[in-house]
Amino acid sequence: MHTDPDYSAAYVVINTDSNVKGFGLTFTLGKGTDIVVCAVKALSGLVIGKSLQDIVGDFRGFYRLLSSDSQMRWLGPEKGVIHLATAAVLNAVWDLWARAEGKPLWKLLVDMDPKQIVSCIDFRYITDALTEEEALDILIKAQEGKRHREEQMLKQGYPAYTTSCAWLGYPDEQLKQLCRDALQSGWTKYKVKVGADLQDDIRRCRLIRDMIGPRNSLMIDANQRWDVSEAISWVSKLAEFRPLWIEEPTSPDDILGHAAISKALAPLGIGVATGEQCHNRVMFKQFLQASALQFVQIDSCRLGSVNENLAVMLMAHKFKVPVCPHAGGVGLCELVQHLILFDYICVSADLSNRMCEYVDHLHEHFTCPVLIENAHYMPPKSPGYSCEMVESSVLKHQYPDGEAWKTKIA
């Protein structure tokens, strides 16, 4: 579906009258980034002139101010371009807050009082699945063992899986080489892109399964290629390779379709994963209510930043579904590692069937790139939300005046 991505981002910098700045972004596939930038500019009037304390002192109120502006909510509400822009702006606010506190974002969250955490969440439209009291209760219960889990993460990091080995159409030799390298670097979980050609899918799944052996995990990802019945029949033909999940089998809006696919594939031991294009907490709520997914793939830029991701992680915990974040693109790994660290330390306290996506791509553009050791995300130590870009990268790739664009246009 996304055949020629030109990884891009709408990049937000918040200047303050102190020395601290906030950096945020939302990821895009190229064309249309200027539309998101236009939306960011439209939202900026709601941010400029406010003090950080005013914002974070009533973060739920501020979230709703941005996501429910009485005129702009017609453009969503809480979906598409306007919500991607909301994410970019709020990511910058969270970065600013963490920097002001001198902590990496995950640590800011981990050190917050459960009451303060829930005060950041807008529970509108989800109280039939999770009330504020239930959320608070989850967070209070998970206080036990929190310090231990934090130490554990600092030592071992959070488990990751790789998507870099088996894109569509890779020839055998390339697959083998990538797999050998990944195995040597300690990777145990591999994702294969499927859905364009069944025979090619069978060839690549067979080769990868042979290479990684029966104990390692294999996941498959269709990027929304199929209708419901086609998804079921196609994935059934790949069952022999024992995929842990099929990701995005159909439209990201199709909750009932995902539920039908989940039900059909459960006897084969294959779960359904989705979320990178699930546009808000109301949609995730229903995916959970309908048992339409077995793996929740939160995204740091699709949902309304940390605020809305907190709601989804807490709902996932209540419904006993593991969170396995989407990452890759530009900056998604840098951002989402903070959220999944918080999820483990303060919500789920569980690592079984849990892992965070990793793609080894474009990290050089960030001042604090992710650190992967032995196929684990090592907790970032620098203050902030890790999405400040290197100045020379911004200058070079800025549209339309950056050198990279001038060359391309010429």
Next chain:
Amino acid sequence: MHTDPDYSAAYVVINTDSNVKGFGLTFTLGKGTDIVVCAVKALSGLVIGKSLQDIVGDFRGFYRLLSSDSQMRWLGPEKGVIHLATAAVLNAVWDLWARAEGKPLWKLLVDMDPKQIVSCIDFRYITDALTEEEALDILIKAQEGKRHREEQMLKQGYPAYTTSCAWLGYPDEQLKQLCRDALQSGWTKYKVKVGADLQDDIRRCRLIRDMIGPRNSLMIDANQRWDVSEAISWVSKLAEFRPLWIEEPTSPDDILGHAAISKALAPLGIGVATGEQCHNRVMFKQFLQASALQFVQIDSCRLGSVNENLAVMLMAHKFKVPVCPHAGGVGLCELVQHLILFDYICVSADLSNRMCEYVDHLHEHFTCPVLIENAHYMPPKSPGYSCEMVESSVLKHQYPDGEAWKTKIA
């Protein structure tokens, strides 16, 4: 929720090298219209330079080209700003086509062969609810009596209801006067806005029900104010006024929430209506599959123009749920009347529990404004899709250079 709308539109004009032009629009509530315009500009590259024949000769392909551009679909897919822009562009294409054929749009559709109709629809992601063959079958069956229904519409028009009488907070005297006037003009169906204050809702519903008597219809509209359980308890307290439907009781994304509300209110004889912010055919499919609505409120600018509305009308027919379009705003009445005429003549062949919203507002800005007679939409006779604006209105209200804006900004 939409407390201070400043009715606006992103207005598209397609120029051709013949004398014919195409006019299309999408409605907005004010702020953010420039974001939609930015998205229209991004889509325009997919339209400019094509011949009308190339487009309508493979309209399904063209719909998918616009709605599934491999980079821009990340911004949706098929939702929010990018889909509103798709609607504006495609509305202009349909207008152009109808003008080129010298027919009002509804008549262009009515005269089309069933095969040609289905060739305009993208069935991706809805085949589990409606296949191309089923759609064709519905259209072929409805050929019977088509000419008779067309004549009937030309004589009597399509039944409408009014939303102009009972907005939030109107005092008794104003309500009475508006109601008296409407009754005298032949209106039999009335919508009341609710959800801000229960006592005020009771006062206004009682007064309207008293004024219109037991035989006329009363509908209530909450504009997404409530969570699920609040919706059920609030509406139950208004049951004594026998509303036909409660409209938008909660988040427009909450299919399962609407299903729960539908189930709870069915014993009270109150249906659930929604759709003005239902963003695409995949969502409508699920609302129908889950029995989550009893009235389908299509919108001419939220969905991907005529193409996607055809899919929704055909699904509604299969699931035996009446279509009662959303209108009002700017130009929505002008546009959607064409669709509901087609629905009656070529799909549903049924008028029971069916009506099209009408708001007496801003029609003076259109070259072919709607014609209401005895509370019925009279079929438009001028070629096109009725959304060409009067030139002086465009000049005056164009942002930011129009006189109206210059005065406002000064």
